[in-house]
């Protein structure tokens with residue numbers, strides 16, 4: 277039998293509450309794949325490997341409001357109640373908040389948008405896509421995911437070398453004031469800010485999800501105290517977030533490493549090694565652990581295997597830094613748990629060598 281995984285797995289039942297109920301893509305209803313079972317599958321796999329489960333503790337809003345604008349947070353918190361009270365479920369048969377109109381920079385021509393009176397229009401003020409509906413319990417799940425990430429950060433601040441936040445919905449596409457890509461609050465960025473608030477001098481966020489971590493890039497791009505690096509499928513090959521994620525966006529504290537579709541273990545592990553070398557010398561690490569680069573994942577053309585995730589984990593662990601790992605994407609329910617376990621085992625092994 278392999279040795280038991282000792283990395284604490286932080287969990288909250290609140291993360292299961294968000295039911296997207298599908299999404300809208302090019303105007304068509306799509307069943308979507310950011311489902312509650314994702315988190316449960318990962319939790320069960322890690323539990324079977326012997327990892328200790330830790331219940332998330334509730335946290336105040338300070339790190340949350342240092343990363344996201346207050347009006348954006350208030351909108352997410354109240355959006356469904358207001359939508360429901362305004363009668364959209366009864367009158368129109370739509371019980372999710374879904375935008376149809378967006379304050380495009382070309383529409384505004386330099387003017388600041390007003391907050392629209394109609395909730396159907398207000399829904400476009402903070403959302404950047406139609407794939408990220410807000411349901412009755414979305415806020416509770418997204419805020420619960422933040423508590424999971426903050427509890428994992430606390431464990432590391434208290435001396436654990438690594439802690440894992442078993443969260444959903446994911447968060448790494450969320451900027452200071454806009455959400456999308458099945459994400460609502462940027463738990464990874466909030467955990468990094470929490471580490472800074474509690475004394476870490478510099479923090480590196482390394483995002484290995486198959487899609488670019490545009491949220492942390494937008495939030496921390498001008499700050500030397502939080503490095504943001506991302507390895508992901510090349511948006512020029514036609515992949516989300518499409519408008520962002522190019523190598524030439526990289527700046528002093530930001531690094532983008534796009535990979536071609538079909539890239540597998542060798543290319544992906546080399547890119548992780550590049551990010552690890554770059555992040556050396558920081559005081560703490562936050563890993564945005566999406567496993568949708570996995571070869572069987574339906575949302576990306578990358579072809580990384582469990583072996584690759586373990587190798588990448590070893591490299592991340594070899595930094596020897598206090599490390600918070602936050603779950604992001606990964607949508608193949610049959611392989612999700614195995615890939616996360618491989619990455620965490622790698623991180624644990626890398627820290628020993």
Ligand SMILES: [Zn+2]
Pocket residue numbers: 485486487566568605606
């Ligand atoms: Zn992803």
